[in-house]
Amino acid sequence: MKPIQVGLLGIGTVGSGTFNVLQRNQEEIKRRAGRGIEVTMVAARNLERARSIVGDGVQVVVDARAVIANPEIDIVVELIGGYGIAKELVLEAIAAGKHVVTANKALLAVHGTEIFAAAQTKGVMVAFEAAVAGGIPIIKALREGLTANSIQWIAGIINGTTNFILSEMRDKGLDFATVLQEAQRLGYAEADPTFDIEGVDAAHKVTLMSAIAFGMPVQFDRAHVEGITKLAAQDIKYAEQLGYRIKLLGITRRAKDGIELRVHPSLVPAKRLLANVEGAMNAVVVHGDAVGTTLYYGKGAGSEPTASSVIADLVDITRLHSADAAHRVPYLAFHPNAMSDLVVVPMREVVTSYYLRLRVADEAGVLAQVTGLLATAGISIDAVLQREADEVGGEGSTQTDLIILTHNTREGTLDDAMAQLQSLPTVLAPIVRIRKEELA
């Protein structure tokens, strides 16, 4: 089947990430979508810069309307931002019968009602996973995974820029303006960063979540919006001393007489997971009546994390419009004829790091013997801890424990080295081995 053809409007931070990830993972994405997905046309302000990203095989134009007018384009991806030209282009794309994918939460939170109505009339999709919490699939979770629930409340850190600012100020003692500049340099901030620091961006996102969670129209104008600009450093410090962290939260909750919709700095107990979400990371807690509390965590901003969500929407649309209804959503995510015969790696070939505990004779040269043997096997050591003999076996003990953390190594290599260690006369008990995962 011919690849589905995509036109990108705007190729800045998110647009370039979208192009690059689609290129890099094209084969795998095709096997999931059941059909290739190709960017064939890009509208950009700076043609030279755009060409340096997409190369010669893609048509690059200044006029975004030329993309919409191209009958070959199936899906228009709006990555310009703002309420101005972006709104006109989205409505024109819908009117032209194109499906639309957008990361533009500002546009949807303010003009969503009009845009969704237009799309409904034309029978096209408007998908916006990237608009809320960047790379975290929170829209899909709310709309599909939690569909059985009466959602009770949602609370989240949904602006990466402000969370980054709060974290860096607290950890490094840096001042507000310096950290904001860094957030801009890293591509986290909105074109107008007051949207971030005054809580507007978070309010756009919580407005979209409230609509999906509670089945109500988007009502950004009703949201309470407070940012972090009035936060004083000493309050952050005092909160810390009381066992709290201050986070900018977006909250929406089913209340007795309606729905709460609010963004403001909040004290969160330091032991909560949300309190430990640092830097540009986002996290959303959703409480449903059936499932209870669930947590979604990941990168809420940046080029490729946001692109990850844009492309997920492209795959969704491609699947929904596949001719073969039985395969619209493959049972195992990949289409049955695109599965590959990958083997499961035997444990001896797995590469990870290890904690080893050796009960050894408390005599000179044992540590050197053990570490020497590991070095000969090519296993590099991350840390060593030798316990005092009397701590291990009581006063006058002749035994002690040697605890070793290794760097990554092949398990087979470690197995062989462990067998050698075990046979040393100075190793007095079976060696304890626990695998260690950094999970970063």
Ligand SMILES: NC(=O)C1=CN([C@@H]2O[C@H](COP(=O)(O)OP(=O)(O)OC[C@H]3O[C@@H](n4cnc5c(N)ncnc54)[C@H](O)[C@@H]3O)[C@@H](O)[C@H]2O)C=CC1
């Ligand atoms: N950067 C991020 O981490 C995230 C951004 N978003 C949203 O994604 C959208 C895009 O954001 P970024 O990529 O960060 O912005 P950006 O400023 O890096 O890119 C926007 C691009 O659109 C171009 N552009 C402006 N007017 C145009 C026109 N008429 N025709 C063609 N191109 C035009 C600009 O020259 C620029 O290259 C915004 O709605 C933003 O809120 C959403 C989630 C995360």
Ligand SMILES: N[C@@H](CC=O)C(=O)O
């Ligand atoms: N400016 C936003 C970008 C993602 O939506 C943020 O900082 O979270």
Ligand code: NA
């Ligand atoms: Na998302």
